[in-house]
Amino acid sequence: MASSLRQTPRRYSDLRLFAFGLAERVAQALGGCRFYSRRFLSPPLVRREVISRAGLPATLEGLRIALLSDLHAGPFLDSASMSGVIETTLAARPDLVVFCGDFIAHRVEAGVLLAEVMAPLAQVPLGALAVFGNHDYRGRRESEIEESFARTGWSFLRNRGQRLGELPLVVTGIEDPEEGRVLDIEAAREALEPADLEVCLCHNPSTGPSLAREGCLAVLSGHSHGRQIDLPFLRGLGPAHPGLRVELGSTTLITSRGLGVVGLPLRVGAPAEVVLIELSAG
Ligand SMILES: [Fe+2]
Numbered sequence: 001m002a003s004s005l006r007q008t009p010r011r012y013s014d015l016r017l018f019a020f021g022l023a024e025r026v027a028q029a030l031g032g033c034r035f036y037s038r039r040f041l042s043p044p045l046v047r048r049e050v051i052s053r054a055g056l057p058a059t060l061e062g063l064r065i066a067l068l069s070d071l072h073a074g075p076f077l078d079s080a081s082m083s084g085v086i087e088t089t090l091a092a093r094p095d096l097v098v099f100c101g102d103f104i105a106h107r108v109e110a111g112v113l114l115a116e117v118m119a120p121l122a123q124v125p126l127g128a129l130a131v132f133g134n135h136d137y138r139g140r141r142e143s144e145i146e147e148s149f150a151r152t153g154w155s156f157l158r159n160r161g162q163r164l165g166e167l168p169l170v171v172t173g174i175e176d177p178e179e180g181r182v183l184d185i186e187a188a189r190e191a192l193e194p195a196d197l198e199v200c201l202c203h204n205p206s207t208g209p210s211l212a213r214e215g216c217l218a219v220l221s222g223h224s225h226g227r228q229i230d231l232p233f234l235r236g237l238g239p240a241h242p243g244l245r246v247e248l249g250s251t252t253l254i255t256s257r258g259l260g261v262v263g264l265p266l267r268v269g270a271p272a273e274v275v276l277i278e279l280s281a282g
């Protein structure tokens with residue numbers, strides 16, 4: 001199973017990395033962080049998705065999950081950028097908050113600094129759960145992000161599953177399919193009893209089809225940024241974007257357009273968003 005979960009990392013030429021880095025530094029010097037938070041995060045869009053399944057246990061009816069992803073803390077997003085995101089998320093009154101990876105753009109320190117401002121999200125009734133994205137493994141220091149968020153009540157699903165209270169629902173999560181050293185969905189699913197339903201967190205939506213199965217209500221992902229600058233002649237630049245919502249048999253793959261950016265503090269046709277997912281018996 002592990003090999004089918006793995007995605008090949010995108011590697012860019014030195015020239016392209018230099019051009020990206022230069023554009024980022026210029027945009028940052030011109031006030032890109034403040035511009036981005038005012039233009040795209042004050043407040044972010046709330047996208048509402050309903051997952052309907054006949055026979056859903058009554059205890060899960062109406063359960064609300066807020067999906068956040070891809071903050072990319074660093075040049076264009078910092079703690080001060082987050083007030084609109086936190087207010088918007090809490091105003092949606094979710095039962096659970098999940099984060100689908102890419103806390104940082106480049107530097108682990110920028111992610112660690114977000115832990116305090118994101119602490120209120122762990123106070124919702126069923127808490128806050130997270131997986132890492134490809135950016136988070138920079139220098140193999142992702143555990144520093146984990147430790148800082150864990151001190152505020154967040155839990156990380158690193159090839160692990162976690163039951164939601166006494167509910168017949170387990171949230172599973174795996175390491176990033178590009179940069180995680182070990183991908184083990186079987187280990188994550190060990191927490192499931194036969195009658196349990198599952199929601200799976202996986203940063204890279206390209207792995208979604210390999211995670212879909214009977215009993216898995218949803219795979220929640222990020223990574224693609226909804227193409228960030230969604231113009232036809234730029235679509236080959238970024239990661240594959242499977243669509244915002246894809247039905248994979250009895251599993252729904254939901255891909256967040258994320259909240260932050262890489263490269264430029266700009267989004268076109270791909271608003272920063274919080275996805276509010278509600279479970280329904282239809
Ligand atoms: Fe990302």
Ligand SMILES: [Fe+2]
Binds near residue numbers: 102133134135224
């Ligand atoms: Fe990513």
